[in-house]
Amino acid sequence: SQTIHQxxxxxxxxxxxxxxxxxxxxxxxxxxxxxxxxxxxxGLQLLFYSVGIGQISSEVPQNLSASRPxxxxxxxxxxxxxxxxxGFYLCAWSVPRTGRSGEAxxxxxxxxTVV
Amino acid sequence: xxxxxxxxxxxxxxxxxxxVIKCTYSDSASNYFPWYKQELGKRPQLIxxxxxxxxxxxxxxxxxxxxxxxxxxxxxxxxxQPEDSAVYFCAASKGSASKIIFGSGTRLSxxx
Numbered sequence: 001s002q003t004i005h006q007x008x009x010x011x012x013x014x015x016x017x018x019x020x021x022x023x024x025x026x027x028x029x030x031x032x033x034x035x036x037x038x039x040x041x042x043g044l045q046l047l048f049y050s051v052g053i054g055q056i057s058s059e060v061p062q063n064l065s066a067s068r069p070x071x072x073x074x075x076x077x078x079x080x081x082x083x084x085x086x087g088f089y090l091c092a093w094s095v096p097r098t099g100r101s102g103e104a105x106x107x108x109x110x111x112x113t114v115v
Numbered sequence: 116x117x118x119x120x121x122x123x124x125x126x127x128x129x130x131x132x133x134x135v136i137k138c139t140y141s142d143s144a145s146n147y148f149p150w151y152k153q154e155l156g157k158r159p160q161l162i163x164x165x166x167x168x169x170x171x172x173x174x175x176x177x178x179x180x181x182x183x184x185x186x187x188x189x190x191x192x193x194x195x196q197p198e199d200s201a202v203y204f205c206a207a208s209k210g211s212a213s214k215i216i217f218g219s220g221t222r223l224s225x226x227x
Contacts, residue, residue, distance in 0.1 A: 034215065043121075043219035044159070044204060057214070090158065094215065102147045102208055104215050106158040 002027035006091045006107030013114055019064075019078040021110050023091030026072065031093040033074040034104065035066055038088040050074060051096060086114045117142040119207050121218025128195055129226050136221045138205035139187040145207040148181060148188045149215075153202045162203075163190070192223075200225045 006023045013019060025031050035047040046059045048066035056066050063082060067075045074091060091107040118141040128134045140148075149164035165172045165179045165188065172179050176195075181188040192199055205218040 032214075036217070041222075044217035046214060046216060049214045059214070092215075102210060102213075102215070103149055103161050103164065104151075104159075104206075106160070109158055 002093075002105065004091065004093055004105055004107045006110060008110060009108060010111045011113070013081050013112065015083055015114055016080045019076070019081050019085070019112070021076040021089055021091075021112075023074045023076075023107055024072055025093045028072070028093070028095065030071060030096060032096045033068060034092040034094070035074065035076050036090045036092065038090060038109075040087070044090065048076070081114045083114050086112055088112075117145060117207055117209075117214075117216045119205060119216050119218040121205050121221060123221060124219065125222045125224070127224045127226060130195055130197065132195055134190075134192045134195055134199070134223055136190045136203055136205070136223070137187060138189070138207075138218050139185075140207040140216075141186070142207070142209065143183075143186060144209050146210055147208045148179070149206050149208075150177075150179060150190050151204045151206065151217075153204065153220075155201075159204060195225050197225050197227065199223060 003026045034049045036044045038044050050056050050068045064078050089110045092104040094104045121138045146167035150162050151159035152162045153159040163174050163177050163179050165181050176193045178191045202220045202222050204220050206215050208215040
């Protein structure tokens with residue numbers, strides 16, 4: 001069966017520090033991968049999505065970046081965090097093959113607090 | 116690009132009553148419309164979905180309707196129970212190889 005791992009679960013970082021959040025998927029190949037951010041009491045904002053290794057689409061201009069160095073690995077990074085980067089970050093994957101549902105499966109999330 | 120609007124942002128209903136959450140989408144090419152439930156501090160999980168070739172789908176107390184012409188879809192929860200309290204998200208995508216855009220969420224509270 002497929003599983004998704006996202007870490008860390010919580011993170012407190014000072015303003016101006018770098019960030020690296022990692023997500024890996026097991027049990028499937030060539031998944032679509034997503035990074036979403038959920039601010040407190042708000043909706044799910046799509047940050048990045050990827051349909052293959054090295055293929056990253058950015059949805060919102062900001063000081064975050066994403067990389068997909070391996071088929072089932074998705075990394076969210078920042079060189080210098082801002083206070084506004086605080087939030088709940090969710091990694092997700094979906095099956096890209098035609099005929100499958102397209103349902104997104106979410107990781108446990110990372111609660112990032114920038115202080 | 117695709118935009119999904121969701122209403123209301125908060126909803127409080129008496130236990131046993133029905134709850135309805137509505138969403139509209141902008142891209143007429145969207146063909147897959149899932150609904151997710153997110154309990155406090157947890158990840159969103161799919162509860163029901165509908166494809167554009169279907170007008171209505173039901174799963175026990177939960178149903179979803181889709182009006183392609185008007186580009187809106189709705190979630191209906193009947194006989195609400197305390198465990199239905201959560202944040203609900205609608206979403207839209209153009210198929211299994213495209214991005215999934217979420218609505219802003221509805222915080223549903225069930226009053227005992």
